Amino acid sequence: MKIVAVALIAAFLTVCVQADQIDILKSVGDFSKGTAEARKASEALVNGGAKNLLPVLKAFQDSSLLASNWLRGTFESIADAEIKSGRSLPKDELVAFVKTTTESPAARRLAYEWLLKRSPQLEDELIPTMLLDPSPEFRRDAVQRLLNAAEVAEGNDATAAYRKALKGAVHEDHVKKIAKALRDAGDEINIQKHFGFLAEWKIIGPFDNKDMKGFPVAYEPEKNIDLTAEYDGQLEKVKWQALSTEDDYGTVDIGKQLENYKGSLMYATTTYNSSRDQSVEMRLGTPNAWKLWVNGELKFEREEYHRGTRMDQYKVPVTLKAGPNTILIKVCQNEQDQPWAQDYQFQLRVCDSTGSAVLPSDKSAKRENATGVNR
Amino acid sequence: MKRLSLIALILVASSLNADAGDWRQFRGNLGNSVAEGENLPTELSGGNIAWKVELSGRGVSSPIAVKGQILLTASSGYAQDRLHVMSFDAATGELQWDRQFEATGRTGCHEKMCVATPTPASDGERVFAFYSSNDLICTDMAGNLQWYRGLGSEYPNASNSLGMSSSLIIIGTTVVAQVESDAEAFAIGVDAETGETKWKIDRPRKANWTSPTILPATDSSPALALLQSSKGLAGVDPETGTVVWEFSDGASTIPSSSVIDGTIFIPSNGLTTVKPAADGKSLEQVWNSSNLSPSTPSPVALNGLTFTVNSAGALSAGSIETGERVWQLRLKGPFSGTPVVSNGHLFFFNENGLAFVVKPSADKGEIVSELDLGETILCSPAASNNALFIRSDGHLWKFSEQF
Numbered sequence: 001m002k003i004v005a006v007a008l009i010a011a012f013l014t015v016c017v018q019a020d021q022i023d024i025l026k027s028v029g030d031f032s033k034g035t036a037e038a039r040k041a042s043e044a045l046v047n048g049g050a051k052n053l054l055p056v057l058k059a060f061q062d063s064s065l066l067a068s069n070w071l072r073g074t075f076e077s078i079a080d081a082e083i084k085s086g087r088s089l090p091k092d093e094l095v096a097f098v099k100t101t102t103e104s105p106a107a108r109r110l111a112y113e114w115l116l117k118r119s120p121q122l123e124d125e126l127i128p129t130m131l132l133d134p135s136p137e138f139r140r141d142a143v144q145r146l147l148n149a150a151e152v153a154e155g156n157d158a159t160a161a162y163r164k165a166l167k168g169a170v171h172e173d174h175v176k177k178i179a180k181a182l183r184d185a186g187d188e189i190n191i192q193k194h195f196g197f198l199a200e201w202k203i204i205g206p207f208d209n210k211d212m213k214g215f216p217v218a219y220e221p222e223k224n225i226d227l228t229a230e231y232d233g234q235l236e237k238v239k240w241q242a243l244s245t246e247d248d249y250g251t252v253d254i255g256k257q258l259e260n261y262k263g264s265l266m267y268a269t270t271t272y273n274s275s276r277d278q279s280v281e282m283r284l285g286t287p288n289a290w291k292l293w294v295n296g297e298l299k300f301e302r303e304e305y306h307r308g309t310r311m312d313q314y315k316v317p318v319t320l321k322a323g324p325n326t327i328l329i330k331v332c333q334n335e336q337d338q339p340w341a342q343d344y345q346f347q348l349r350v351c352d353s354t355g356s357a358v359l360p361s362d363k364s365a366k367r368e369n370a371t372g373v374n375r
Numbered sequence: 376m377k378r379l380s381l382i383a384l385i386l387v388a389s390s391l392n393a394d395a396g397d398w399r400q401f402r403g404n405l406g407n408s409v410a411e412g413e414n415l416p417t418e419l420s421g422g423n424i425a426w427k428v429e430l431s432g433r434g435v436s437s438p439i440a441v442k443g444q445i446l447l448t449a450s451s452g453y454a455q456d457r458l459h460v461m462s463f464d465a466a467t468g469e470l471q472w473d474r475q476f477e478a479t480g481r482t483g484c485h486e487k488m489c490v491a492t493p494t495p496a497s498d499g500e501r502v503f504a505f506y507s508s509n510d511l512i513c514t515d516m517a518g519n520l521q522w523y524r525g526l527g528s529e530y531p532n533a534s535n536s537l538g539m540s541s542s543l544i545i546i547g548t549t550v551v552a553q554v555e556s557d558a559e560a561f562a563i564g565v566d567a568e569t570g571e572t573k574w575k576i577d578r579p580r581k582a583n584w585t586s587p588t589i590l591p592a593t594d595s596s597p598a599l600a601l602l603q604s605s606k607g608l609a610g611v612d613p614e615t616g617t618v619v620w621e622f623s624d625g626a627s628t629i630p631s632s633s634v635i636d637g638t639i640f641i642p643s644n645g646l647t648t649v650k651p652a653a654d655g656k657s658l659e660q661v662w663n664s665s666n667l668s669p670s671t672p673s674p675v676a677l678n679g680l681t682f683t684v685n686s687a688g689a690l691s692a693g694s695i696e697t698g699e700r701v702w703q704l705r706l707k708g709p710f711s712g713t714p715v716v717s718n719g720h721l722f723f724f725n726e727n728g729l730a731f732v733v734k735p736s737a738d739k740g741e742i743v744s745e746l747d748l749g750e751t752i753l754c755s756p757a758a759s760n761n762a763l764f765i766r767s768d769g770h771l772w773k774f775s776e777q778f
Contacts, residue, residue: 077474
């Protein structure tokens, strides 16, 4: 009886120590905060061996990216040592963890990749069920399998596989490929809606940005959005005007749709109706300098011109309130004269952390069609 | 005070004395591409390939060699946000470990670059890996995480949408990184053991792809970190971040400066050489040559000549004494990597995977061997224990005489 009690107390203390060490890893911060303690905690967890694998994975939940990297490094050191010592990883527990979609997507993917080192057949078992997984990496693998099947299928079978793949696709290359195949098959595909691009804007300008001096200047539209107001612009009086885009990827091309005013800046605004209070990502692509406000609060600003642009170039975390949310973007053009420095454009979408569109509530009624397939 | 200076000098000097055969950072231990004491294979052929191993992900960074380990970085994943630090057995090519982390900064790059463009560095006890996302990661030599700085998270505007490429240097106990872009620019000195910031200084706000290099200590002056930018070159105390001197005539933002025998070769107005004055606090210009303008590869030197490669792939040799161009040799370009200089030869790899071994003499250069690796090569080679190491996205090669 005494022995059992001592064993139970020892086990309890071990769990407590383990939890303390994990808490230390979870509390690391920028600027090397908590590093010395984290190094010791990680070393202790590594020395503790395989019993720490699952607790380390579970700790990814709600951890910062920096803390996740400490947990990731610790997990890999443990797993590597186990395999090199000829021991097996706890396969059943790890598979169960991978299947638990409420756990951290990054931790589940980490567990999966280490499982594959010894059990590559798990890919066939797990991936086909992951088309709508919270992890974009798992989704990507599931979509790729469907694309592989579609490419060797014919007629309706191929089209059905592409339609299914589109439901899970969150990456541009996949969506492009699927959309082309489905459009060729006669489907109407709304890529804008699939990704959640915002296409309807009100825009005003140009305002002066000669010598790139306009970036820090707070012109009237960024002090107060009054869609009926008229202001002194760079060239003449300016008013808000409607500007929409039909581009698949939501590009609002100021240079082509209006004019490539050199040394200027424009403001564009739109209203996003959110069905509830929620955290989303606003993902922006632009080769121009920009600032982004949501509900009057500056979320990010960046003064870089013509170093390239791409979809999802910038990911800005935003908390939306239920109801209308006002988005304002300031887009700046400089006076470079090289042919590659003439773009004056932006694209902005609202999505979750997987890259799946979060549609405004006035479009959510058609959510079943958010994959963009109309047939 | 004198005693403290002496101790600092000894610490700095000892840090530069890597084990024989080590190639601890971008372009070698002194950052000048010279492989001192190495006897690299000059007749490159398939028979020289000691081993060739497959790599996952992408990488433009160069390998480094430390005590029988070859350390390498890569990035993978759809968003290239998985950061790899890998160790290979230099003797066999066997993968010893591969640690992966998730980028905390932006990972977008021009297609020619990738997130793993900066070359890692080592002080012999630790590996310091740096990425375009500005993640600065330190592991021990067994791959155990020692510290992690998410400079992309700490300074979220210090990034370049084309990608960042500046590699690390280590002087004494300081890891020096240049993080310079149009939107935000700084250089930082980080404590090698703790990961804590020793100093951080503002730098010119302009995109910059050059790497810091080392001006070794002399009897009268401690080693300096040389930080290049469009404005010129700054000599910076690696312990404090204090700018000791500045060269203000402008410089390239792609090829980096090299220091050979105390002379600094700066890609500035073509090529400019300067020497620190006796007090170590100012500079004296030696010469400037508009005929020796380097493209992407940095300048190197051997046997009284300095060498640069232009964008057309022409190798120019100039007198180290005068800057006068003395001969040219047509190579097949373009080149991204800087050649290694060893046993009287220059070892080039062009972007198309063609290797050239060039034997320069006073009045001409001769290509003594060529080898087609058939893959895109954008990194600079590394040299260690009489072997040459090079990587593509897909493979890591070792060349040596024994095979």
